[in-house]
Amino acid sequence: MGKTAIRTVCKVDFDKPAAEQPYLHNRWHPDIPAAATIKSGETVKIECLDWTGGQIKNDDSADDVRNVDLTKVHYLSGPFEIEGAQPGDVLLVEIMDVQPFEDRPWGFTGIFDKSNGGGFLDETYPSAAKAIWDFEGISCTSRHIPGVKFAGLIHPGILGCAPSAEVLNTWNTREGELIAANKLDRIVANPPEPINIHAGSASPELTTKIGLEGARTIPGRPEHGGNCDIKNLSRGSKVYLPVHVPGANFSVGDLHFSQGDGEISFCGAIEMAGVITINFKVIPSGLATLGIKSPIYIPGPVEPTFGPGRMLYFEGFSVDQHGKQHYMDVTVAYRQTCMRVIEYLRRYGYDDYQIYLLLSCAPIQGHVAGIVDIPNACTTIGLPMDIFEFDISPGAEVVKRDLGSCAFETGKKGLVVDDAGKNSEISFGGGLNYKE
Structure with a gap:
């Protein structure tokens, strides 16, 4: 060798x-x-x-x-x-x-x-x-x-x-x-x-x-x-x-x-x-x-470590953004957990698409916290606070910065659909919905 x-x-x-x-x-x-x-x-x-x-x-x-x-x-x-x-x-x-x-x-x-x-x-x-x-x-x-x-x-x-x-x-x-x-x-x-x-x-x-x-x-x-x-x-x-x-x-x-x-x-x-x-x-x-x-x-021994006190956890449940109750739907819960992080980080000057990208690629910790307490599954996302150059911990001063923009397709810049899934009747795996 x-x-x-x-x-x-x-x-x-x-x-x-x-x-x-x-x-x-x-x-x-x-x-x-x-x-x-x-x-x-x-x-x-x-x-x-x-x-x-x-x-x-x-x-x-x-x-x-x-x-x-x-x-x-x-x-x-x-x-x-x-x-x-x-x-x-x-x-x-x-x-x-x-x-x-x-x-x-x-x-x-x-x-x-x-x-x-x-x-x-x-x-x-x-x-x-x-x-x-x-x-x-x-x-x-x-x-x-x-x-x-x-x-x-x-x-x-x-x-x-x-x-x-x-x-x-x-x-x-x-x-x-x-x-x-x-x-x-x-x-x-x-x-x-x-x-x-x-x-x-x-x-x-x-x-x-x-x-x-x-x-x-x-x-x-x-x-x-x-x-x-x-x-x-x-x-x-x-x-x-x-x-x-x-x-x-x-x-x-x-x-x-x-x-x-x-x-x-x-x-x-x-x-x-x-x-x-x-x-x-x-x-x-x-x-x-x-x-x-x-x-x-x-798993191997090389995962980046963040102390327990340096992770900020967000919770989500099987209730969608329109207040509709779903039964033990982990994907609805995880979508809502993602939205809670997006709402929190907007305050610092990021737009929604920048945060969506960051949640996809940064070393967040996603967990299923509970799948037995009907009707709500509970999921969490742990966001490492130390990946940011400024303090995002609760209680710290919030300063809205000019944090630029991600790259968008020509003619569009961050389209957000506020009433997505509003008329849904039935949930299915993936957290999306369809009508009868």
Whole structure:
């Protein structure tokens, strides 16, 4: 150990479109060819583009966020064959390190337009907006959200092994049933989409097949993990992933410099391109011996710490902004918790969209506090007070500052819909509502 350089099994090219790079793919499917082979026990480096494949630029306009092509995402590095892995095994993935590229020390947080991706609060904040973050060692600052600086809990948003044909069919069947039952005026799931498919080095014929069958990478799924956006899967974390196909066919991407619990604006982390260093070990018959059906993980030792007295907690309940009572709806409660933070921080000079972006990417602590006391679920958000350059503690003097603005799409600047969801009758998971 330590006598040879760590092998890089995937290199990305910023001068070539993501869809032309053979070590990348943007669908889950068992037949996507392996990009490289890794030995059990080996540590390797894997380069990753940002999840959009370079669609978002370091500038002061959110037009790129408004116009992002979501049929192309996520661009993942892989899949990688792990020698000896077989269905029923568990792949132990230890995240040794994650870093941005030295010549690209920046990332972005976006609020997606309600008609193109949306976000957790898109009924109230429907416009596209963006913040660019500059990395300074372990910390980050933004010209679009001045007055804050914090250490990033750097991590991958997506990692998982390929589904088998049977697992893939399960995904497509149950998500298809949800789509068929939908009564909403919004997309509730993304079926296989034969547009802008990238299947690594697959032949044109195989790529067509993958486009018709392959699952979109947007949601996490219980059988393999995938896009879980868990901020604590940082350096030193160990993740135990179910294996469904020979070789496991592991993929990774969607690297984040930082993220809050919930990633509420959808593009809510500080998204970045970078390099992840991983050690792989195969645990034979691990699903049976560990007694698991879905991934489990042990977090690493590097989470930024804020003393208990330096966290300001906000509470939310299952009563929406119009005073409507919902039954034990955690998502309604968490939305209301977010709104309480936004209301509090407005007083210092931030606009709502700046705070929405900050809640998405700063290391907030989101918790379910109570789910048994009918009719109200209770959720909390812990806001680290020390990320601000001024005192936001209760009782301190409130000074309204000129704190600039985030980047907005052309022709719009912070549209706020005050009566969002006013006529709702029935709540559903996600905290949104629909009429009978």
